[in-house]
Amino acid sequence: MDEMDYDCLVIGGGPAGLTAAIYLTRFHLRLKVVDAGKSRASWIPCTHNHAGFPGGISGKELLQRMREQAQMYGASIETARVTRLDRIEGGFQAEWGGGCVTAKTVLLATGVTNRRPPMDEDLHDEALSKGLIRYCPICDGYEVTDKRVGVIGSGSHGVAEAVFLRGFTEDITLIAPDKAHDLALEDQEKLRQFGITCVDGPAHAVAATEACITIDTVEGHYTFDSVYPALGSDTHTELAEQVGAVISDTTECVVVDDHQRTSVPGFYAAGDVVIGLDQISHAMGEGGVAATTIRNDLAKERPIVREALQKNVG
CATH class of the missing domain: 3.50.50.60 (FAD/NAD(P)-binding domain)
Structure with a gap:
């Protein structure tokens, strides 16, 4: 696990990806989020359907709050579009215009685009x-x-x-x-x-x-x-296809199990890129499930043990 730059790379900074980022950083895992800045949630001028905001909240403000929360716990978030994802020994390698990183696991949360x-x-x-x-x-x-x-x-x-x-x-x-x-x-x-x-x-x-x-x-x-x-949408599955994950012929979404695992070991997906109810609350729930699964799957390879900080004495 230590040879990789990160324990997990989250691709996509919408409600699913950012929820996962909050969870993963609070699990004390090394995390990178790469976000193209195209989340559909940012289109919402004001939602009154999201629990906890009786006066409503704009999609942009909600995403900004989530980013700040993830960063508060140590998440590294970069604005870029990942164009290449490859399976390598021990994990994955992702590339974009200005960077390249390796990660033990990847969570795909790239969503969809409405026509x-x-x-x-x-x-x-x-x-x-x-x-x-x-x-x-x-x-x-x-x-x-x-x-x-x-x-x-x-x-x-x-x-x-x-x-x-x-x-x-x-x-x-x-x-x-x-x-x-x-x-x-x-x-x-x-x-x-x-x-x-x-x-x-x-x-x-x-x-x-x-x-x-x-x-x-x-x-x-x-x-x-x-x-x-009501013109449908286009699901952003390109990166999933690059690593060989199964895509549904009928829904054109990434196929996952009940814990957000795809057909490729170490590769997970959550949010609108997965078939389900395209809602902020649902995406957040999947992000939480995916993050917990990632943590537990990594722990099967090597127990995740938090060592106490050493204090200087004298």
Whole structure:
């Protein structure tokens, strides 16, 4: 274990990675966190769904607090994107633009990226900051209670998200992102059953004010209080693939056991890169499980014993 630079390298500084970092440093393990700074949590202008913050907290502030907590216990955190990960004798070697380290174990917490709706990037970011675009109906469906909501999506996935949001408001419109809807009869029946309006695309967001966002479609302009893109996401599994970890053919996520172990010994994964409920609280839980598993697995190779600090006498 001593030949390696670190006991564990955490790749990704979102809720899962930073929770694991807090645990691992408090286990007195040598830890490095390399974070590309792209956590989806940083997009959240204010979440009221995270326990312990009744007044809400922004994603950026939450991540900053977690970073400070990990660093308080000795975590080394570097802003960079790991581009190469290799298995080597006794562990792993990671490389990025300005560095290269070795570690006995690796925790992958690289998450996913939501696919954005067709619109100007600056307009998207402005609308997101105002809550006019939302990506997580589980987190913030409550905030659109009885409001006008557009769902940009199609197929069974788009229909499922529209139906889920129907539990918060009766004013739901499902808009195809790039062409006319081609829905299965079962999905068409669901839309009729729940009274959800269906509009053909292509769709393009054209304007946003403080209170609403306007979507242009082939059937005219539609104005909403909030829009939910239901376009899926891309899971960041590249590094897992480089070391040969199993990726699910159906979910495109890293496959792990109940303790966040992947198919590769010493390689773990947690958070949205793993199939599950894409929530901050869930990611934190997986981060804690992964960190504890890493500590216990390392202890099987060599007992982790804390020696008392020597005091100078006389």
